[in-house]
Amino acid sequence: MIGAPITRREGRAKLLGQPLYTDDKILPGEIRGVTVRTHIPRGILKGISFGEGIPWEEFTVVTAADIPGKNLVASIVHDQPFLVEIGGTISHPEQPVVLLAHPDRSLLEKARRAIRLDVEELPPVLDIESAIEKAQVIHGSNNILKEILIDKGDPGPVFCSAVKVVEGEYRTGAQEHAYIEPNGMLAEVGREGERLTVTVYGSLQCPYYVHEAVKQLFGLPGDQVRVVAMEMGGAFGGKEDYPSVNAGHAALLAWKSGKPVKLIYDREEDMAATTKRHPSRTRIKSAFDRDGLLLALDIDFVLDGGAFVTLSPVVLSRGALHAASVYKCPNVRIHARAVATNVPPHGAFRGFGAPQSLFAIERHMDVCARELGLTPLELRRRNFLAIGDRMSTGQVVKETVDLEAIVSRALSEIGYEEKRRSFDAHNSSQSPIKRGVGFSVFLHGCGFTGGGETYLASVAGVKGLPDGRVSVLAANTEMGQGKTTVFAQIVASALKLPVDMVDVWSADTAEVPNSGPTVASRSTMIVGKLIEDAAYGLKQSLIQQGLLEMTYTPEEFREAVKTAVARHGSLKCYSQYHKPPHIVWDDTTYKGDAYPTFSWACYAAGVSVDMVTYEVKVDDFVAVQEVGRVVNPMLATGQIEGGVAQGIGWGLWEEVQWKDGRMVNNQMTNYIIPTSVDLPRIRVAFLENPHPAGPGGAKGIGELPMDGPAPAVLNALAHALGPIRLDEIPMTPERILARLEEADRG
Amino acid sequence: MARTIELELTVNGTLRRAEVHPAARLLDILRDEFRLVGTKEGCGEGECGACAVLLDGKIVNSCLVPAIQARGSEVVTVEGLAVEGQPGHLQAAFETANAAQCGFCTPGMLVAAADLLHRCDRPGETETRDALAGTLCRCTGYVKFVDAVVMAGGTRGGK
Amino acid sequence: MRAYLPDYDIQSPETLDEALTLLSREPGKWRPIAGGTDLMVLLNAGRLSDLNLLDISRLTELRGISENGPSVTFGALTTYSELRQHPAVREHLPNVVESARVTGAQAIQNRGTLGGNIVNASPAADTPPSLLAYGAEIELVSVRGKRRVPYESFHKGYKKMDLAPDELLHSIHVPIPKGSGFHFYRKVGTRQAQAISKTCLAAHARIENGVVEELRIGLGSVAPVPARARSAEAVILGKAVDFLPIEDAVKAIQSDISPIDDIRSTARYRRVVTANVLRQALEELARTGRAS
Numbered sequence A: 001m002i003g004a005p006i007t008r009r010e011g012r013a014k015l016l017g018q019p020l021y022t023d024d025k026i027l028p029g030e031i032r033g034v035t036v037r038t039h040i041p042r043g044i045l046k047g048i049s050f051g052e053g054i055p056w057e058e059f060t061v062v063t064a065a066d067i068p069g070k071n072l073v074a075s076i077v078h079d080q081p082f083l084v085e086i087g088g089t090i091s092h093p094e095q096p097v098v099l100l101a102h103p104d105r106s107l108l109e110k111a112r113r114a115i116r117l118d119v120e121e122l123p124p125v126l127d128i129e130s131a132i133e134k135a136q137v138i139h140g141s142n143n144i145l146k147e148i149l150i151d152k153g154d155p156g157p158v159f160c161s162a163v164k165v166v167e168g169e170y171r172t173g174a175q176e177h178a179y180i181e182p183n184g185m186l187a188e189v190g191r192e193g194e195r196l197t198v199t200v201y202g203s204l205q206c207p208y209y210v211h212e213a214v215k216q217l218f219g220l221p222g223d224q225v226r227v228v229a230m231e232m233g234g235a236f237g238g239k240e241d242y243p244s245v246n247a248g249h250a251a252l253l254a255w256k257s258g259k260p261v262k263l264i265y266d267r268e269e270d271m272a273a274t275t276k277r278h279p280s281r282t283r284i285k286s287a288f289d290r291d292g293l294l295l296a297l298d299i300d301f302v303l304d305g306g307a308f309v310t311l312s313p314v315v316l317s318r319g320a321l322h323a324a325s326v327y328k329c330p331n332v333r334i335h336a337r338a339v340a341t342n343v344p345p346h347g348a349f350r351g352f353g354a355p356q357s358l359f360a361i362e363r364h365m366d367v368c369a370r371e372l373g374l375t376p377l378e379l380r381r382r383n384f385l386a387i388g389d390r391m392s393t394g395q396v397v398k399e400t401v402d403l404e405a406i407v408s409r410a411l412s413e414i415g416y417e418e419k420r421r422s423f424d425a426h427n428s429s430q431s432p433i434k435r436g437v438g439f440s441v442f443l444h445g446c447g448f449t450g451g452g453e454t455y456l457a458s459v460a461g462v463k464g465l466p467d468g469r470v471s472v473l474a475a476n477t478e479m480g481q482g483k484t485t486v487f488a489q490i491v492a493s494a495l496k497l498p499v500d501m502v503d504v505w506s507a508d509t510a511e512v513p514n515s516g517p518t519v520a521s522r523s524t525m526i527v528g529k530l531i532e533d534a535a536y537g538l539k540q541s542l543i544q545q546g547l548l549e550m551t552y553t554p555e556e557f558r559e560a561v562k563t564a565v566a567r568h569g570s571l572k573c574y575s576q577y578h579k580p581p582h583i584v585w586d587d588t589t590y591k592g593d594a595y596p597t598f599s600w601a602c603y604a605a606g607v608s609v610d611m612v613t614y615e616v617k618v619d620d621f622v623a624v625q626e627v628g629r630v631v632n633p634m635l636a637t638g639q640i641e642g643g644v645a646q647g648i649g650w651g652l653w654e655e656v657q658w659k660d661g662r663m664v665n666n667q668m669t670n671y672i673i674p675t676s677v678d679l680p681r682i683r684v685a686f687l688e689n690p691h692p693a694g695p696g697g698a699k700g701i702g703e704l705p706m707d708g709p710a711p712a713v714l715n716a717l718a719h720a721l722g723p724i725r726l727d728e729i730p731m732t733p734e735r736i737l738a739r740l741e742e743a744d745r746g
Numbered sequence B: 001m002a003r004t005i006e007l008e009l010t011v012n013g014t015l016r017r018a019e020v021h022p023a024a025r026l027l028d029i030l031r032d033e034f035r036l037v038g039t040k041e042g043c044g045e046g047e048c049g050a051c052a053v054l055l056d057g058k059i060v061n062s063c064l065v066p067a068i069q070a071r072g073s074e075v076v077t078v079e080g081l082a083v084e085g086q087p088g089h090l091q092a093a094f095e096t097a098n099a100a101q102c103g104f105c106t107p108g109m110l111v112a113a114a115d116l117l118h119r120c121d122r123p124g125e126t127e128t129r130d131a132l133a134g135t136l137c138r139c140t141g142y143v144k145f146v147d148a149v150v151m152a153g154g155t156r157g158g159k
Numbered sequence C: 001m002r003a004y005l006p007d008y009d010i011q012s013p014e015t016l017d018e019a020l021t022l023l024s025r026e027p028g029k030w031r032p033i034a035g036g037t038d039l040m041v042l043l044n045a046g047r048l049s050d051l052n053l054l055d056i057s058r059l060t061e062l063r064g065i066s067e068n069g070p071s072v073t074f075g076a077l078t079t080y081s082e083l084r085q086h087p088a089v090r091e092h093l094p095n096v097v098e099s100a101r102v103t104g105a106q107a108i109q110n111r112g113t114l115g116g117n118i119v120n121a122s123p124a125a126d127t128p129p130s131l132l133a134y135g136a137e138i139e140l141v142s143v144r145g146k147r148r149v150p151y152e153s154f155h156k157g158y159k160k161m162d163l164a165p166d167e168l169l170h171s172i173h174v175p176i177p178k179g180s181g182f183h184f185y186r187k188v189g190t191r192q193a194q195a196i197s198k199t200c201l202a203a204h205a206r207i208e209n210g211v212v213e214e215l216r217i218g219l220g221s222v223a224p225v226p227a228r229a230r231s232a233e234a235v236i237l238g239k240a241v242d243f244l245p246i247e248d249a250v251k252a253i254q255s256d257i258s259p260i261d262d263i264r265s266t267a268r269y270r271r272v273v274t275a276n277v278l279r280q281a282l283e284e285l286a287r288t289g290r291a292s
């Protein structure tokens, strides 16, 4: 069952247009909500005025003063208010201030426009540089949300003595998730006497994050809050932490109005107000010996975290832990900071900080190769990590890593050597099209960073159903990645049952345990392992009760489950995450085993640049990865293709344009994600190397494909265009022109 | 002045009526009045194509069609592509190719594909990519959608 | 949907006369809506300030494509899909077909109209450069009668037009180029489909005895209105195709344009790329001229 290319479970329903996404669900008597936001990046809220011509008495109006519990969104640090209170600080231009509900959507919009906020403006901090320089202090004493230092050896002296030192600075821009379904919530509040129950249905990745946030907002115990994940129209990290905010808003409106309230963002609001990928700046100083061996790396990695802490510490951590990538280096210093700015908080986005630092190092390696007179391949190959080597945190590579095999497969697929030669010849002709081929090599840590999994201590389970089938109990959500299918495959495989005997319960906190968030490529590897263990437990329990023999047919299993459920009323088995003893991690020194294991990959791109317009076309793309055992090749391929598409978009076109801390191109027309005619056929291959940490040997794959495309494409561009400054993404035609002109000026 | 019109149109073969504002969007009428929620709103500006339907046999973005212009028309939504509740030929090809991921753009993709197959018997990869270019997808790299449509075109003639 | 619908009204006349009467009775009150692909976007975003809409989509008088001797006439309601499919247009006016092909995507092409593209008066519209290159004329209609104006004098300034409040755009007349001419069209957008132009250039030339006897170049997205590249044209007109002063024209076009920085591109990019595209067009013109 594991390894079978089974079609997606919910696939047919989706093709018939049947599944209910949040906006499709209707609760009787529901009304609509909207959010009134600040429009200035920084200041003090002095007052709120309600304009004329609106029947305000018909509206439910919620302000900070109404909040029954804490006006702080539960997160790593509780610093973000649900609503700005009068007299309170405005920290970014899209901060919620007033919530309105009314049955008439159209009238709500009119009312939203009729509200005026009286504000006193303060000078804002709008980018990484001014945050570091403390032009204004907007957070703590130094604008630093989180700082991490990773130290190995002593790079300092090496830079004085090394044969070659190469320095570079690389930047990446914010990226909008652009899931096709905007954020949405539907909330309902029940009252039985004094007892309040809050239920939220929504487009969300992490039911238990929302659960925590709503509990704290209302000051309620956990059993009075229920969170249900609806069918989700894409997320990519964009529905990881933000749903805690809008779920709280919908719940407040439902609580105050006494009616179910639906709060659906339109595209403009979703793009402007919700999270994006952190913009970054990475400075790398590297030292090499005569043979091109890497002697020292000094990496200064900065993320723009936006106005509140939210998930920046963990995003920063993953970025820092990937900064030295797949290279062996005796002396490493990684200084990582997430800084505060007056823009909406940046958040989780596929890759979680790793794409930013990997872009920098992979682009840098090509620059270094040129400086050292080596080919990009040769320089990398001389420095690849192998089994037994120590990474920047001191983590020893314990599994066989055959980077050579991964790279040769990718390069032979794309015809690297041949293209290198023929493109060089072509580019020296007069043709207005320049061609290039390039690649990137990278890794992605599976599961949570460092002690994250230990701290979460996730629980997942398996339950017997009255009809004799079994159901998976986990809070992980389906966002198109195929979790439902993959979980069923894992349990079917463990129990030796046909997949249709396994059901997957929907992510509803009233029904399923907290198996942790659906992030960090952890669902298959970490949660999959838990449900695999729980399935074995369930089987064991049936055997112990004498209902099942050691070997059985699916029919016998069905009968055993039926009997057990009938006899005890229910049959459930849970499994909880325990840190394997061989994994050692110290969060204070950033030393030890950062991740239980890594996925490894090499991506290669062939590009052409039209020198009339500086437009770049990706003509060919090959993605080769080693992700342990592939549970479902069909779904895995889909994940890789989609990640590559996002990665190419981030590298070439997707630019968030800012003005005074606001996104000003917050429309699908002006924020450019690739269409079907902008992408080549993405060619995907897996090399298998089963890993004991995951179910049936599986590792994570969801985030990996975001890491490699941008550096591969830019390295290919460097081949096409020669040594111009290709140090920033998106590398739009406008930037290419500017860089060419800069090179001309010398 | 606020006023409504009596809108009459055929949706998925059934004659339907609704009392609506003349500038109401066809999208909202399908979803709110007729509860055909397979048609999705992704952007409200004609860019993403999630709200695509066939209007008198041709693909349009239902978020850009005012009610008054839909009077007397024939509309087919994703729900109308099924045959007695079962996947039609095109949907079956999508299923085999595992084309849907999150499923939100899928109704629009199916409508764009159906429109293409009306215009073009056996589309190749290039025509297919052109035809799907008005439907934005963020989960896939479009590969499986393209394969599904080419497959549907290829098998249709043969059967 | 951010608009408050009860504030809006739509009338849907069945005949042109009815529509014109309404327009003349309350000039400036009624905003025509054809395919709605521009107006409905504004309505959705709550940014449509005209509250009274006149649905002209049913006016058969404004439909259809016909060949009238020396020109092709397009009803204002002609859609992009109709443009792309019409045999006479494909044969004689390839730039018009090309500009329709690169507009939006299929769903937009089925609804969007040529008249709407003209009267919406976006500097970034994609058919105007082609219409300018072919020397189109447009016909306006009101209760006072019809009048014809050269398209190139229609746009008076950003979103300002030679269009009275009681007038509708009736039709567009495009002369059929004589002989086998040179046609060139290139839109530079942000992606390959569903893209708004950052610069757009259409050209048509007639070459006789190796000399450029006629040349019109239309530009989009590089000035407040769709514009002719008159200085560049002047450099090339009357020159032998074997000795086209291409670089002079490339310099000259800089005075024909006044691009700006906006969220879609930079003024610098627009300048350089417009010049590059012109160079490409003229090099092709030279090749075509020599071959013929």
Ligand SMILES: Cc1cc2nc3c(=O)[nH]c(=O)nc-3n(C[C@H](O)[C@H](O)[C@H](O)COP(=O)(O)OP(=O)(O)OC[C@H]3O[C@@H](n4cnc5c(N)ncnc54)[C@H](O)[C@@H]3O)c2cc1C
Binding pocket: B045, B046, B047, C031, C032, C033, C034, C035, C036, C037, C038, C039, C040, C041, C056, C062, C076, C077, C102, C103, C104, C105, C108, C111, C112, C113, C114, C115, C116, C117, C118, C119, C120, C124, C125, C126, C127, C167, C168, C169, C170, C194, C195, C196, C197
């Ligand atoms: C997703 C998307 C993509 C697009 N892509 C492109 C593109 O690539 N290139 C491009 O150029 N445009 C593009 N557009 C814009 C639009 O589709 C075109 O401008 C289209 O031609 C407008 O025609 P319409 O009939 O839909 O206009 P409407 O929205 O109906 O009207 C537009 C304007 O013209 C006026 N008008 C229309 N007809 C008449 C008439 N006969 N007499 C007087 N006034 C009239 C209206 O009052 C209004 O001011 C795109 C739009 C969308 C939504």
